[in-house]
Amino acid sequence: MKLSLYASASRPAYVEQAMVTDVDAVVIDLEDSVPQGEKDSARDIAAHLLAAQERNDRTWVRVNAPGSDALHDDLEVVVPLLTAGIRVPGVRTPDEVNEVMEAVRCLSNVSLQVELMIENEQALTGIPELLRGNPEISALTFGGSDYMKDLGTDDFEVIWQAKERLVIAARQHGLPAYDTVFSDLRDPAATYEDSFQAARVGFSGKSIIHPAQIPVTREAFRAAQVS
Amino acid sequence: MRREVTAGTWMSGDVLVKITSHPRGLLVKATSQLGEKREERIQDIAREFVTDHSIGGIVEIEDNAASEWVIYARLRTAARRWANSLQAVPERGREKA
Numbered sequence: 001m002k003l004s005l006y007a008s009a010s011r012p013a014y015v016e017q018a019m020v021t022d023v024d025a026v027v028i029d030l031e032d033s034v035p036q037g038e039k040d041s042a043r044d045i046a047a048h049l050l051a052a053q054e055r056n057d058r059t060w061v062r063v064n065a066p067g068s069d070a071l072h073d074d075l076e077v078v079v080p081l082l083t084a085g086i087r088v089p090g091v092r093t094p095d096e097v098n099e100v101m102e103a104v105r106c107l108s109n110v111s112l113q114v115e116l117m118i119e120n121e122q123a124l125t126g127i128p129e130l131l132r133g134n135p136e137i138s139a140l141t142f143g144g145s146d147y148m149k150d151l152g153t154d155d156f157e158v159i160w161q162a163k164e165r166l167v168i169a170a171r172q173h174g175l176p177a178y179d180t181v182f183s184d185l186r187d188p189a190a191t192y193e194d195s196f197q198a199a200r201v202g203f204s205g206k207s208i209i210h211p212a213q214i215p216v217t218r219e220a221f222r223a224a225q226v227s
Numbered sequence: 228m229r230r231e232v233t234a235g236t237w238m239s240g241d242v243l244v245k246i247t248s249h250p251r252g253l254l255v256k257a258t259s260q261l262g263e264k265r266e267e268r269i270q271d272i273a274r275e276f277v278t279d280h281s282i283g284g285i286v287e288i289e290d291n292a293a294s295e296w297v298i299y300a301r302l303r304t305a306a307r308r309w310a311n312s313l314q315a316v317p318e319r320g321r322e323k324a
Binding site for chain 1: 241304
C-alpha cells in the first residue's frame with residue numbers, strides 16, 4: 001500500500017513536517033493549495049527543498065495542470081531536480097499527456113515516474129489513449145473534488161462507481177491506482193471508513209493531507225486486506 | 228517612484244523578505260526570533276545573495292525560525308520579483324538600482 005502525503009509548497013513548515021513522517025511519498029503541491037499569485041514562490045520552495053535534500057527518492061511534486069500558465073515553468077524547474085516523480089493533474093487528452101511526457105524526457109536525467117491524476121470523465125473514459133506510448137506513467141490517481149465538479153454531482157455513489165472504473169482500467173494496464181484525499185481532518189472514523197472502502201474497491205494506496213491521517217489510513221487498508 | 232517587493236510570510240518556519248528601493252544603495256537588515264547570532268547569519272546569507280544578484284535598495288528579512296533552504300528560496304523569489312518590477316518601470320522613471 002502506498003501512502004502519499006500532500007504538503008503545500010506555499011507553507012514551508014508543513015513541507016518540513018511532512019518530510020519527517022514515515023509515508024511512502026511526500027507530494028509537494030504546486031497546484032490547488034497555492035494561490036495564483038504565489039506560483040513562483042511555491043516553485044522556488046520546491047526547487048530549494050529538492051536541492052537541499054541529500055536523498056529525495058520519496059519526494060514527489062504535483063505540478064499545475066495542462067492549460068495552466070504555470071505548468072511549463074513547473075516542469076522546467078522541478079523535473080531536473082527530482083529522482084522520484086511528478087503527479088500531473090487535470091489531464092483530458094492524449095496530446096496534453098504526450099506534451100508533458102516529452103518535457104519530462106527532455107528535462108530529466110533519470111527515469112522519472114509520472115502519476116496521472118484522473119479528475120474528469122473525459123480522462124476516465126480515455127485512459128487507454130492517455131497511456132499509449134508513455135511507459136513512464138507508473139500509476140493512476142483519482143482526483144475526487146475535481147471529478148465531482150466535472151460531473152456537476154455531489155452524489156458519492158456516482159463517485160465510487162467512477163473509482164471502481166478507474167481501478168479496473170488501471171489493472172487492465174498493469175498499473176496501481178491510488179485513491180483521492182479525504183478532507184475532513186476532524187473525523188477519524190469517517191477517514192477510516194473512506195480508506196477501508198478504497199481498499200475494498202481495489203485501490204493500492206491513498207493520498208492524505210495531514211500526518212494525523214497516516215495511522216488510521218494504514219489501519220483501514222490493513223483491515224480491508226485481511227477481511 | 229518608490230518600489231517594493233516582498234516574498235514569504237510571517238508564518239512559523241518561514242521568512243518574510245522585503246526589498247525597497249533606496250537612493251543610497253544596499254542595506255541589509257535581519258530580525259529573528261532566534262536571536263542575534265541567527266540575525267548575523269541571515270545577514271551574511273542575504274548580503275552575499277543580493278550582491279551576486281546586483282540588487283540595490285533596502286533588504287529586510289524577518290525570520291520566524293526558517294531553515295536556510297527556505298531563506299534562499301524566499302530570497303530567490305524576491306530577487307525575481309525585484310527584477311520584474313524593474314522591467315515594469317518605464318525607462319525614464321527608472322531609478323538607479
